[in-house]
Amino acid sequence: MTRSLTLTINGTKHDIELEDARPTLLDVLRERVGLTGTKKGCDRGQCGACTVLVDGRRINSCLALAMSHDGAEITTIEGVADGETLHPVQAAFIENDGFQCGYCTPGQIMSAIGLFSENGTANDPEQLREGMSGNICRCAAYAGITEALLDAQTRLSGKE
Amino acid sequence: MNLFDYKRPSSIADAVAAGAEPGAAYLAGGTNLLDLMKVGARKPDVLVDISRLPGLGEIETLQDGSVRIGALVRNSDLARDAGFAKAYPAVAEALLSGASAQLRNAATVGGNLMQQTRCLYFYDQQSRCNRRQPGAGCDAIGGETGKHAVLGWTKQCIATHPSDFCVALAALDASVELQGPDGARSVSLEEFYTLPTEDTPGGADVRPGELVTALTLPADAAHFAGHARYIKLRDRTSYAFAIVSAAAMADISDGVVQDIRIAMGGVAARPWRARAAEAALKSKAPTPELISAAAEAALADASPSGDNAYKIELAKRLVHRAIEQALAGTPQTIPALPGSVFAAQAAGR
Amino acid sequence: MADTPIAPAGHVRLGSNSGQSMTRREGVAKVTGKANYAADNKPEGLLHAVYLESGIARGKVISLNTEAALAHPGVVHVMTPENAPSLAVSPDEKPVPFSARMEVLQDNRVRYAGQPIALVLAETLEAATEGARLLAPEYEAEPARIGFENGEAYDPEFVTTGTPPARQVGDIDAERKKAAHTVEVTVDTPLQYHNAMEPHVIIAQWDGDKLTIDMPNQAIGLARAGIATYLGIDPENVTLRSPYLGGGFGSKAVVFGPQYLAMLAAREVGRPVKLVLRRDQMFGPVQHRSATRQTVRIDLDKDGRILALDHHSLSTTSSFDDWLESAANASLSIYASPAIKVSHTGLRVDTGTPGAVRAPGLASGTAALEVAVDAAAYRMKQDPLDFRLLNYAETDPGTGKPFSAKALRECYAEGAARFGWKGRPLEPGQMRDADGYLTGWGVGTALFHAPFFPAKASAVIRSDGSVGAQTSGADMGQGAWTALAQMAADGLGMPADEIEFEIGHSGLPDGSVAGGSAHTASAGSALFAAGSDAVRQVAEIAMNDPESPLYGAGNEGVRASGGRLHRVDDPARGETYAEILTRAGIAEVEGQGRGRREKSAAEQYAMYSHGAVFAEVKIDPDLYQVRVSRLVGAFAAGRIINPRLAKSQLNGGMIWGLSFALHEEGIHDLRSGRPINNDLAGYHVPVLADVPSVESILVEEHDPHANALGIKGVGEIGITGTVGAIANAVWHATGVRPQRYPIHIKDLLEGELARQRG
Known part of the structure; x- marks a missing residue:
């Protein structure tokens, strides 16, 4: 059963269609939205490579069900520099x-x-x-x- | 993970109705449930997303002086709540000693209560596990048992409860509020976790469809703010589960222990209240001998479930240390390494 | 091709780039998320692959529910031994170096838990993952053989890849008869898994019989040759891209069964296939460090001089291949002894085959040797550092050869001074800090080989003034993007940030293996030579051109810098590369370079990097939790190209030593043989809070023999010595001599209880 959700990622709104409700926020970012800066190291919340900010808070995106964050503001590594100026x-x-x-x-x-x-x-x-x-x-x-x-x-x- | 339906009800009543359906599971922060689904230890047919339910995100002081913590309060928000941390410093320290900042930011207090054991054999889906499948048997017994229970275990299950938070809560006589299809109920946190018996593996006492809605600390829990510590022994300085842990909290006046609470983590399938140890010190002026007697009493019923007799000795020493440090007074601020045996070293820098 | 003449060894002057602490060339890409790791690629039509791993350690798979998997929405194909295509060469053959026997669904046999037994392809990762689970395998299991007590011992023909398993120097029995004291220790080391942060990954896509692969790889040239052989295609038809590796540590030097499954599957279904190992799958087919049980016996004369050193290692390997950790060989090259005996016994267990893990042999070997040496020092009531100096090896004890360079004495001195070693009490349990923690100090000697691999590179100078250099080499984090570019730039006579630089692609000249701590020396020498060769060609054009101010200056009369050639006698007289080439009507010149080591030097000298590591531990006096409060290492490794990055390598290596000493342990259930702590919550490596202070000192060393540029390696040496230094510090704090790694709280507690019992 397909699902849809909306995420605002680094200030840009994305309407995302999913085949089913399973994908994590990490797999949505990497495989669906194409933002591959966020990395998968363990996929189990045990390494922190997938850390992103959700509504300003750092969390492990591998243990976040994407559907559960419908409507959230996400900041990833691609979104922290100010143009050519590094954070x-x-x-x-x-x-x-x-x-x-x-x-x-x-x-x-x-x-x-x-x-x-x-x-x-x-x-x-x-x-x-x-x-x-x-x-x-x-x-x-x-x-x-x-x-x-x-x-x-x-x-x-x-x-x- | 298996395919599942996903529902996001907007009221507690709707959530409980959805959660009462067979195969349903409640999803809040997801830090434990999704992990278990990934390894195949949980295969819910429906995820009932409760993360946005109204009214479960508050920390309230009630008229009788008790404190009610909504089940959806995030672990980090509770630990960082200045009023809460001041009144219940050992609870805050226990929270901050657990997992990582990222996990604490996502995990809810209700989810912390509902988290499953970290027994390696519970996680290894090829192993037999009575918790996963009642009656299957327990492959932990006779296996790698260095971190397993030394209290309250049976041949059914030798797993421990992994929470730090719950150890401090148990010491303070916290209770758990649940909402189910048949209404609301409240149960003491300690009894919320049933121990294994000769025939059953034990676990959280949640009836079908029941949802944890809040935690409550009774009014007298605030009496221990001045003398409260949580210490957690682990084999990595941070981001590791406890080998053993201990919370000690005392209410002292005129040099006499008016009341004292002691609980241990990593030793049993529930956070373990050490009432005999408490009795050894209550209404007495503490002496090194009494503290030692209390530590002995805390582990009097302990027995190894495998290659873990060393945990009994460690737990005694840790209880001893926790009592000493609690009697010495709560630190002004939570140490930079919360719950660590190196907290003092860190503070000295 | 015109090799740059090898200058008198050790006398090659590098230009203004090498030796500078430049920041990482790829730094911006890495901090902005733009660095392209293999798993970040997404070719059109991509299918996700997930393999199912065996849940038994030995036996057969007798059924797989492929129907259930295929019925799962999104699943496209299931590969099992019944329908899997074969490789062109048996997966049990090892046709090229850096290959290992592997499982590519050739039959239903299971040789270890975690072995791939089926592969599922699906439109999404979620579907492939669940499809694999739905296969619900049934097995015919045989008892697992796991652990020192259950394996099958054998006498090996070789250790690692072709090293003799035993050596003797001198007459050990005769020396023992003279001995006044004897010390013997036995130390166990566990299985350790590389666990690079980036799991093994491949994206394979075919276009006819041309294969393009995105895959992190430490040995691109060898990987390409192996892939072509196993798949029966021309090596020219294999394109391998590996610009960034998310860590390697040895495990990405070899291509394993899972990657071959993905390549076969992509060919089978005619679509690109991506396979990323889950973290738990990193504990099976992609190698690990052997477990060892080592015994070291030291016989001493009355003054504490070592007379005989006997080091034996029981090292585990798989039931079907032969890699053995060469741990005992550590005793061949560190301490002087008239008689040395090293030997190995193999032990076959039902795991995947081990392989090289950062500092193979020497990490495990020094972990035992340094403990024994410390025990010997204490037996003699000598300071452990004094004892090491007393037994300092002036020549390589195993071969009798002189060292190409050895500034170990300076390492001891500078490290000890920085650490504040002086005044260390001889007896254990004497030091407590202000907070009451037991405090201990330990030292260990660090050593690592300085091999050199033949490598090739090319460089180009164009008439528009642009310059570039290339080699296929790999940056797995050690800093190749930066250090190699510095060396190429010096060859080219240009600032490093003004050259185009390319690595990590099979289309480039073979830069050899990023391994053995040899990459900077090997590929860097080739790049420097290639750049020099390009400059030489430009200079020849100018010197033969009457219109050039360099006309007739002669080879020795010309120098290059900043993209310009000028006369040595008058730097104002010169012209740019662009001017020279433009006037000559030449679009570009291409230089070729090889890195090499003088054969005579290799025969004549023993070549090593050396170091001394000092550790301070704090230990809770009742609860025995351990924290390494300080690590100071001083290392001499010849010429250092980039001190900032070299220190990072050394610091990282020392923390790997800390991890070995206190954390890492692959635990297999002895009954099932399954790895049961196969995730990063169970398999601990240090976190930031475990590392309050680590510091590396680069000790000046001039090695005139190692290679023309005098470069040795810093990638692995940091681990060696550190493990023992920490174990010795733990002993110094507690009086408990560790008998196994990692050192457990339990061991220290039981040590105390045993002492109380007397």
């Missing part, structure tokens, strides 16, 4: 080598953006590490990620 978190990840293979990176960046909107820019490194522990990096770029988070905070607080 401060993106810039900080490059500058501090906060990734290696890059596969977990969209999820890391979306998670960091979510974290900063939850916590403000409190600069306790332990809090940052804990707050980002839902994003596994198998290359273990963790030293760079921590530096990137601290740098991003500085950049963000400078902007505020």
Whole structure:
């Protein structure tokens, strides 16, 4: 039984037809809408590679039934730069080598953006590490990620 | 996952009507249900999406001083609610020690209560599991049992309940409100989870069509705000289930424990209230000897269900630690590593 | 083709790009989601494939409900042994290097749990997934053989791929007779699964007998040859695109059964097919690190000098192939000893076949050796670092050859200084921090081979002034896009950000394997040579052109920089590449390059990267949860092309060491043989909170022999030494000497209880 839903993704409204109600938000983004920046690492909520913002909150899109988010505002990695200008978190990840293979990176960046909107820019490194522990990096770029988070905070607080 | 019908009712009554149909399952945050559907442990015919039902998203203080938490309040919103975290700091800490920020943002408190065990053999669909299929047998017994139950288990099931949140709730005598086809009822959170018997595997006591609508903390639960901790031992610093965990909360005046609550996680199919341990300290001025006696009492009935005798000793020590830390007073703020044995180290930085 | 003459070894000057900490060339693509990983492609008419994996570890599949699967809406085709097309070559043959025996539905036999037993194609991923489940297989099961106690032991002919399984240096019995002290430890290491964040994936599409594949791959040239052989087509007809790999760690060097199933299925149905392994499927057909049970015995003289070193490893493999972890060989090259014996026993179990996982052999081997060495130091009541210096190997103990370069002493010194090793109490259990946590310090020696693979590259200089370089090499996160471009740019005499650069495609010159920590040296040397060759051609044109200011300057009289050639004696006299080519009427020159190592150097020297890792752990004194509060590693690996990226590799490697020491463990149910923690909630790797502090120091080292540019590798060495350093720190904190990895809370608790019992 076909289904339809509407998602506003990175500011653009998408009317989406589904063959049935099964697809997750992740599979809708990747396979139906063609936004493949969001990655599938485990499909079970155990790695964070699929992190997106739904109505401003970071969640694992692999454990979100797309139908259940009909009408939601979604922000993905494709939607965080301002034209050619990178988001401060993106810039900080490059500058501090906060990734290696890059596969977990969209999820890391979306998670960091979510974290900063939850916590403000409190600069306790332990809090940052804990707050980002839902994003596994198998290359273990963790030293760079921590530096990137601290740098991003500085950049963000400078902007505020 | 199997094909299913998807319904999004707009009232609790409609939801319960839909949920009472055979093969129906309620969907809220989906963080556990979708996972179980992906591995094939759940195969609902109908998903009844309750995530937008009105009236289930509030945290209210009632006239009698009790607090009612709507089932659809997200775990993270509850933990971050300043008033709630101040009154029930161990509950907030327990919440924040669980899963990841992303999962806490999606998962609801009702869903947290309804989550299934993480027993490896429950998840492995090739294994026999009485919880999945009553009467099938239990392949966990004799298997990889290092994380399994040491209290309240039987040959039917040796699984543990994975929630952190529920451990703190059990300590505070929380109750669960349910709405079903036959009306509403309320049950104590502890008894909401039935233990396995010689013939049945146990599990959440939900009748067909029943929907968890709220959690309630009684008025006296706020008496413990000054002396409350939740500690969770795990084999990764974060994003891991507890090996064992303990909540301890005390109401102290004049150096005497007026009341104390102790509960353990990761040890049984339900969050385990340690009433004998509470009795060992209640109405007494705490001493190291009394605390040790309480910890011993907490595990007095424990027995290994496999290769997990070490958990009994660890649980004793953890209860001991939780009591000590609760007596020392609730930290000013929730530690950067919530529930961690390294919380103190983190705080020192 | 004109090879660039190899300059006197180690004396090649790189230009202004190499040695710079440039940020990643592909950084913007990766942080904006635009980097194209294989699974991101969606050719027209794509079908999704999902394979069903075996639920038994040994036996036969006797029925599959294909009707149920085909009846599911969206399912298009089901492949089983009854209707699966065959490969041109038996899947049990290994026609090219980096291939392994595999299952491609050739029969109904099951050799391990997780083996593909059917493939379902459907219009959607959801339908294919459910279709596979509906196959509801029935089996005729035989008892599974899993675990050290249940496997079948055998004496191997070789370990890894062709290394002798045993070696002896000196007379071990004679040396033992002289010994004043003996230390022996036994350490178990578990099955470990690569678990790159990007699962194995392939998108295969056919156009007649031409095959185009999007697939992350570490060895494009070998993969292409293997695919062509197995499918019976011309290698020229195989196009493999792999611009980005979401991690590899060894497992993407080989093409396995599942990918072949997708290629066969795409040919069968005449539509493009996409197959992505689910995370749980990563615990079966795509290799893992062998489990080992290692015994290390060290005999010492009265002063603590090692007289005899005996290292044996029982290493697991599958029932049908032969890869064995060469763990014991770690003892051949780290510590001096007049007598060394290393040996291996194979153990056949019902798992998929193991293979190379980041730092094969040495990660597991040093995990045991470093624990034994630490125990020996303590026996002698010597500081573990002093003990290592006392037993410092001035020449390679296994071969007697000199090292091409070895700055390990400097690594020990710089690492120890940075860590603050001085003043470490000799006895365990002596240190507590201000918060009461048990604190321990441990050290381990790191070592990894410095191999060199023949690689090819090309470079181009065009009359419009644009320049470019290419090789098929692979970036799985180690930084090839950047470091290799830096080297190509130096060959071309251009700033790195002004060259076109291309890797990750089978149409490019074969850049060889991204593995063995050799890619920068191998492919980078080829790129540098290719660039130099292109510049040489431009210079020759200019020097022979009377109109050029470079006319007659001679080879040594000309230098290239910034896309311009100038006279050495007068840098103002020169002209751009574009001017030279334009005047000559030549559209472009193409340079070719090969990377190579001098044969004589390879024969004469033992070549390794070295390092020293220092670990601090904090342990709860009652509850025994462990946190690695600090890791400091100092590494000497020859010339470093990009310090920023090299440090990232080393830091990542050390965290892999942490993961080995404390987290990773593939658990198979001993009765069924099934992997039962086959997801990332069950199979732990570190999260950010596990890594409060990790730091790498790059120790200056000049290696004149490893290759012309003096480059060795940094990709794998970080793991080695770290595992033991952490285990030794745990001992130093608790007094409990770990006997298995990962170190469990249970083990430390039981260690305490055993001590109390006396």
